[in-house]
Amino acid sequence: MxxxxxxxxxxxxxxxxxxxxxxxxxxxxxxHVPFGRQRCLMGVVRSILHEAPAMQAKPILRAIDTHPRIQTQQLALWDWMAHYYNCALGEVMQAALPAFFKVDEGEEGPFTISDGSLAHWRWVGRRSDEGQIASVFGQLGRAVKQSEALLQYFQSALTWPERSDDFYPWIPQTALQANGVDTAHLRALQEKGILEKSMRWESEEHLPDVDAVLAELSPAQQAALEEVQDAWAEGKPVLLRGITGSGKTEIYVHLAAQAMALGQHTLMLVPEIALTAQLYRRLEKAVGPGRLAVYHSQVSDSQRRDIWEALVRPDSAPRLxxxxxxxxFLPLERLGCLIVDxxxxxxxxxxxxxxxxxxxxVAVWLARHLDAGLLLGSATPSLESYQHAKTGKYQYVRLDERFGTSVPPQVEMLSLVKYQALQHMEGPFTRPAVEAIAQSLDQGKQALVFQxxxxxxxxxxxxxxxxxEPCTDCDVxxxxxxxxxxxxCHYCGQSRTPxxxxxxxxxxAWQWRGLGTERVQETVEELFPQARVLRIDSDSTRKKAAMTQFVDWLEKGEVDIVVGTQMVGKGLDIQGLNVAVILQADNALQLPDFRAHERAFQLFTQVAGRTGRRDSPGRVYIQTATPEHxxxxxxxxxxxxxxxxxLLQDRQAHHYPPFVRMMRLEIRHRREYVASQAAHYLAGQLNQTLGGGVLGPDAPSVARVKNVYLQHLWLKxxxxxxxxxxxxxxxxSVDQLAFHPDFKSVKVVVDIDPA
Ligand SMILES: [Zn+2]
Ligand SMILES: [Zn+2]
Structure with missing residues (x-):
């Protein structure tokens, strides 16, 4: 075979x-299989072939598993991704499998991803035999350690959740060990016929009841929830446009609880892992500690393994x-609900x-494949999703009402041209912006400065x-x-002393030009020497748990002014924030990208949404040279x-997504001339085989990164x-380029729907 x-x-x-x-x-x-000059590679069996291949095949070195470790739905997902994103199945597999899956040659087994079962112990007697417990202890006589172990078992059994059957409960060995019991003594008790052992999945019956802690929904939230449920009943994905502060999270929690009640898992994707600390606390309160799991690259390998194992268990309690x-990429066969926040x-x-x-x-595809409910949530949905909502492919659900008493922010434009002419500037701040921050501080509120x-x-x-000063390796x-x-260098990460x-x-005669968050922080500290200033960007949050610390300070009201980048727009909840100043709004509007306007709108709306979320209306000041934009x-x-x-009208008129699908081919080579020649050659080949339609080549705005020159070809x-x-x-065409004598070392990267 x-x-x-x-x-x-x-x-x-x-x-x-x-x-x-x-x-x-x-x-x-x-x-494990032999591959080329490599003696041994680890792979995954995709299918069984019953007919001999045309070319002679080598035998496998060994089968690592006897049972499948990858679910059928996972293999299907890999297939779809390789096809849609035009990449190798092996590349998808590498992205999908966490490190603990990889087994090296010569490594000793067993290599099973554990099925999650643990050793459990219980007394062999029945509840009706309880009268005999004293004589059991008598039987142990002077075996003090064994008596102590048995006593510990009975003590644990007393507090263990009641079971309906006639036996004492199975107590996990780990629970007994935690109370100082040595396994040697448990084994001795087993030999004497007092305790019995079994490999069992740890009981999850004691996990808290999810219904008990759900927050009550406002009428608007309740209506939105019902709309989502109705759409899901018809198998339709939902786009939930909920303005910031409308309480989307409460709806997510209700949907997760609903899936849990059916014994199904919920996957909730979030864009910024640094901000999960805040969300985690809210969700844990709602679904209970044992039900919530966190999975991302900063979670330790063993924790990721725990989640993986919990999900493959047939009887595991449903998780969020x-x-x-x-x-x-998780094993999600029992997925009931998929949320993309x-x-x-x-x-x-x-x-x-x-x-x-x-x-x-990918979430959209996966939810459909698994027949799970799909919810895309945002205050400012992507044009792609909004277009699907307009055409009826997605159900469009709106949540326009802010939860509780909060009201939408007031946004004011501050013309940089005007205030510069009047000389009403304090560093990068216009005078009204400075006054607004000062006023906010006087009221004991918080301010946000966005750059x-x-x-x-x-x-x-x-x-x-x-x-x-340029980067030595990049054109930037x-x-x-x-x-x-x-x-x-923000492109290659290279760092040097000036x-x-x-x-x-x-x-x-050096001069610092332009404005970064560190400099904004410096100015803010000069303008408001009494204020406690916190800078939130990818530098200040780089250290592990830094963001958790920041969130803590924010929640305790120990920060007066936050200076931040787009990180603060991604769902950070700052209590008492009532003023936001957006410093150089024009930067975002002028980026050379067809999505620049969409992004700028999303970014500024998200920043504005951070303000006035509790009791007073927020005020937002946008400093710009083009206040009429x-x-x-x-x-x-x-x-x-x-x-x-x-924006959709513009996109349609100029043939941009979501009305066409963009494909970008990035041609990379260490020599500028070769990159350019290869790009022209490939464009010619593609135009021939596809009958035209290839745009470019052109060089991106940063045309050299890490000493590699870049050229782009575009297809719509x-x-x-x-x-x-x-x-x-x-x-x-791309593969054939490698056979061209001049372009052997040229690399081509295909990106479908580049962003
Ligand atoms: Zn660089
Ligand atoms: Zn000079």
Whole structure:
């Protein structure tokens, strides 16, 4: 018999081997196989082949498992992703399998992902024999340690949740060990016929009842919940547009509880793992500690393993899994409910390496495949999802009412042109913005200053000759970080100490240009010396648990002013925040990206939504050179739909997503000339095989990263078809490039729906 094996190699095919293990093969088991010059690679059996392959196949080295470790639905997901994202099945497998799955050659078994069972102990007697307990102790005589172990068993049994049967409960060995019992004494009691042992799944019957702690919904929330339930009953995905502060989370919790009542799991994806600390506390209160699991890259391997094992157990209590996009790869056969929170966030998109997938879109596919309810939630949905809602593919549910007494924020434009002319500026702040912050502090409230650039200053420029310090390996200026006194490249991460003199003219006339959060923090501390200032960006939250600490300070009211990047827009709940100042709004509006306006609208609306969430209306000040910009006016009006409709019209007129599907081919080479030549050659090949339609090549705005030159080709494909032939042709053209004598070392990266 032969098996088709998925191997962790970036090749668009699977591999056939002879199955000569003693037991019959099953899809989903892990194997070691010889591969090329590598003696041993670990792979996963995808299917069983009953006919001999055309080419002679080698035998497998060994079967690692006797039972499948990968669920059928997981294999189906890998298949779909490899096909849709035009990448190798092996690349998907590598992204999907956590480290604990990987078994090295020569490693000793057993390699089973444990089935989660644990040793349990119980007294052999029946409840009706309770009178004999005293004589059992008598039987032990002077075996003091064994008597103590038995006593501990009975003590644990007394407090253990009551069982209906006639026996004393099974107590997990771990619980007895925690009370100082040595397993040697348990074994001795077993030999004397007093205790018996069994491998059992730890009872989950004592997990708290989920219904008991659900918060009561407002009439608006209740109506929205019912709309979601009705749509799910028809098998329709739901887009929930709930303005910030409308209490979407409460609806999520009710849906999760509903799935739990049916014995099904809920997967809730969140865009920013650093912010899960805050959400975790709220959810734990609602569903109970044993029911909530967190799964992302910063969770330890053993914790991830625990979650994986809990999910494969046939009888496990249903869980709510709070996860980053990697949670989509979990064994989710019993999934009832899939929620994507802040579905518009770009962090759902995996950039590098392959598979370059959009987590939201994978969630849509997975929910349909598993027949689970799908809910996409956001205050500012992506245009892709909104378009599906407009065409009726998704049910559109709106939650326009803020929960409780809070009211929407008032947004005011502050013209930089005007205040600069009047000389009413304090550093980067207009005078009204400074006054608003001061007033907020007087009232004992908090203020937020938003600047979407980290570091101190994005340019270090010589005032004598105009030289701006670049990265040595990338075509981009380096950012000065004052805290670490270093120049850092935000593209390759390279860091160096700034030199005293300009390398171009040898003078010392450096000036920091532009505005990063470190510099904003410095100005804020000068303007408000009494205030407690906290900076939240990816630098300040890099240390483990830093964000948990920050959330703690915020919740205790120990912060007066928050200076932050887009991180604060991703669902951070700051109590008592009533003023937000957006410093350089024009930066976000001018990005060279067809999504720039959509993103800017989402970002500013999310920032505005942080304010006035409790008892007083929030005030938001947008500092801009273009106060009449339609995007800013839409933020001011708080009118998502008007903005989205307008942007969709533009996209349709100019053939951009969601009306076409974009595919980007990134050509990479260490020599600029080769990258450019290869891009032109590939464009020609593609135009020939596809009959035209290839855009480019063009160089991206940062055309060299880590000393590799980049060129882009773009394809706009129809959205309503799977396009297997087109994708195959593109793949063939890309693969053939490697056989061209001039382009052997050129790398081509295919990105479907790039973001
Ligand atoms: Zn100079
Ligand atoms: Zn660099």
């Amino acid at each position: 032969w098996v088709e094996v998925i191997l962790p190699v970036p090749v668009h095919s699977t591999f056939t081997y002879v199955w000569d293990a003693a037991h019959p093969p099953v899809p989903g088991v892990r194997v 899994i709070l996860a980053a996009r990697s949670g989509l 802040e579905e518009h966030e770009t962090s759902y998109k995996q950039q590098d390496p392959a598979p370059r997938y959009q987590g939201r879109d 979407n650039r980290r570091g101190y200053s994005p340019f270090l420029t010589c005032m004598a000759c105009g030289w701006t 200026a380096v950012t000065y970080h004052k805290e670490s006194k270093s120049l850092r 030199s005293a003199q300009c390398p171009a003219c040898q003078k010392s 339609p995007v800013l006016l839409a933020v001011q009006a708080g009118d998502y739909e008007a903005m989205a409709d307008q 494909l129809p959205v309503d078809r799977g396009l297997p032939t087109t994708k195959k042709r593109i793949r063939q």
